[in-house]
Amino acid sequence: MNYFFVGLLIICTVYGLAAGGAPERIAVVTYAASSHATYLALESHSGPWHSLEVGVFIIDIITFVAFALLAMRADRFWPIWVSALLGLGALGHLGRWLALDMIPWAYAVVLTIWSYPILAIIALGTFNHQRRLARFRDDKSWSSFAP
């Protein structure tokens, strides 16, 4: 278990819940749940990353879809970037599936490297939300689209 990542995850989740608007709060809760589910899926068997991680793959796809929906609805730019990074993680599984000789640590790196920028982007989104609140005293959560 990577305590550095867990520490960052907790800090970003608490910050998002305390200082974020509705999209930020949904994002940190979804991401924390997804990270925990991934941890459980990897703990459930021995020798993680040696073959295609089906459980993690499914979790990654569900998380990607959730963030893509958030990106389409929320009046924010950051979920677009987070969705793209999550999508890259999901593509990493396909890489493992196609390149069967992929060494386990490379597979693990390709999947987990995106977690850090994702947390950073959500934290930055929360910070920008606070800045808009300070400047305009109001910050829309969801986009309204002209029919």
Place this chain on the structure above:
Amino acid sequence: MDLDRIARLTEQQRVCLRYVYAHMTSKEIAPHLGIEPGSVDQHIKAAMRVLGVGDRRAAARMLAEHESLVPLHAFDRSPARSASMREDPIEFEPTPPRLRRWRVPLPTWGTRPSELSPWQRLAWVFAIMMAFAFAFGVFLAGIEALSRMGRAIARGLL
């Protein structure tokens, strides 16, 4: 003729119109400028008279269309940067305004997320994914090539 009219707007009137263009009411604009909402109304009404329009939104649109002719790097739609506008007036050749249908999904250049439709946002998600995957691939290939070169050089030296 519009150019002459727009040139006659005072900086205060321009600032107010930019806020109006950002869908803000006089009450919301006033605290940003440190003046009374009534004074904001006065500025906007004066600007409407100068531009010869009867609608504050039409006036704001006229100024915004005019200012969109200025190169992007020189002008930011966010009112906070309008001060820099005043300091260095930019010479430009008027060209027909270009409709920018695609906007970069970044909170810069005064764009708001609501300017992107849900499908445009989804398209951006995939575009960024492809760009990152490509960059990552090029990066790995570069490392691979460098390490091969290093090995070849090492073999040559031994």
